[in-house]
Amino acid sequence: EAQVTQNPRYLITxxxxxxxxxxxxxxxxxxxxWYRQDPGLGLRQIYYSMNVEVTDKGxxxxxxxxxxxxxxxxxxxxxxxSPNQTSxxxxxxxxxxxxxxxxxxxxxxxxxx
Amino acid sequence: SQKIxxxxxxxxxxxxxxxxxxxxxxxxxxxxxxWYRQDPGRGPVFLLLIRENExxxxxxxxxxxxxxxxxQSLFHITASQPADSATYLCALxxxxxxxxxxGTRLAVHP
Numbered sequence: 001e002a003q004v005t006q007n008p009r010y011l012i013t014x015x016x017x018x019x020x021x022x023x024x025x026x027x028x029x030x031x032x033x034w035y036r037q038d039p040g041l042g043l044r045q046i047y048y049s050m051n052v053e054v055t056d057k058g059x060x061x062x063x064x065x066x067x068x069x070x071x072x073x074x075x076x077x078x079x080x081x082s083p084n085q086t087s088x089x090x091x092x093x094x095x096x097x098x099x100x101x102x103x104x105x106x107x108x109x110x111x112x113x
Numbered sequence: 114s115q116k117i118x119x120x121x122x123x124x125x126x127x128x129x130x131x132x133x134x135x136x137x138x139x140x141x142x143x144x145x146x147x148w149y150r151q152d153p154g155r156g157p158v159f160l161l162l163i164r165e166n167e168x169x170x171x172x173x174x175x176x177x178x179x180x181x182x183x184x185q186s187l188f189h190i191t192a193s194q195p196a197d198s199a200t201y202l203c204a205l206x207x208x209x210x211x212x213x214x215x216g217t218r219l220a221v222h223p
Contacts (some may be wrong), residue, residue, distance in 0.1 A: 050209070
């Protein structure tokens with residue numbers, strides 16, 4: 001089954017404790033991206049990747065890092081999480097940049113206390 | 114900066130009626146526009162894509178229009194069903210980016 005898989009689905013952590021949210025897709029898509037979703041604000045892009053070893057900042061990159069060492073994986077790293085990073089996070093992939101449909105993961109609900 | 118507006122209030126309609134959702138945008142000239150459905154606690158699911166040179170697109174009970182002069186897209190669900198209840202997101206597309214609206218919640222009542 002074609003899918004984007006995120007882990008974990010739920011995470012509660014403390015301020016300053018580094019964490020990684022994993023994202024994997026099995027559709028051989030070149031383009032992957034990370035979004036956060038907050039009430040009333042919609043989905044905002046954090047980082048995106050056009051292909052292996054090619055990443056770039058989205059609209060809200062502060063406090064986040066990403067890497068793209070393999071085509072299928074695109075982890076999101078929070079080196080020192082803060083409470084304002086409490087949010088619902090989604091990973092997405094698409095076959096040829098953004099001119100096609102995006103496939104989203106199930107989401108990761110992160111709470112930073 | 115780019116801005117997308119979708120009705121923040123929920124849309125309540127009766128089963129069998131046509132639901133119409135609006136997406137307005139400013140300060141942007143998107144090459145295409147997409148609509149997604151999102152159920153509570155789940156990721157958005159793609160529904161339709163319409164390009165700037167297309168006026169209308171249909172898929173089963175769904176219809177999307179795209180007016181680049183008015184900077185507006187309308188999303189219609191005909192013969193609506195309770196299973197259509199969800200939040201619907203519009204997204205504007207351009208180079209390397211999708212810009213999402215906050216979504217409109219649709220509730221279809223039996």
